[in-house]
Amino acid sequence: APLAGELRCRCVRTVSEVIPPRRLARVELVAQGPHCAEPEVIATTKQGQTVCLSPSAPWVKLIVTRILNRWVPA
């Protein structure tokens, strides 16, 4: 976990443009808490770029669901 940022919100602003799920390596959902009044969605692209997504954006919820759904029980 990043050193800085744990004591406050980690996202200053969120990107509005849609990022295709296949470009994402990781999506981190940080629940709201004493450090930050809002849940945050921090995505890391496969190129290692970190971007903040808006938790309320429908496409963000779609991405999260798509990542979860790609798991096929063995």
Added chain:
Amino acid sequence: APLAGELRCRCVRTVSEVIPPRRLARVELVAQGPHCAEPEVIATTKQGQTVCLSPSAPWVKLIVTRILNRWVPA
């Protein structure tokens, strides 16, 4: 990001018992990729404990949605 684990799956097994969303500080969705054939859901509790959740478990999808939904546009 953790140093180790990037080159293989980070979860050896997933917990089956339901964890109440309020106990979670963070949920990390790691998309499947060359390092791991399955998407992984790694949750960190507010006590700092890290547990792997099953991406296909309905309650896990519920937790993820609940974290995202708690954001009320300003």
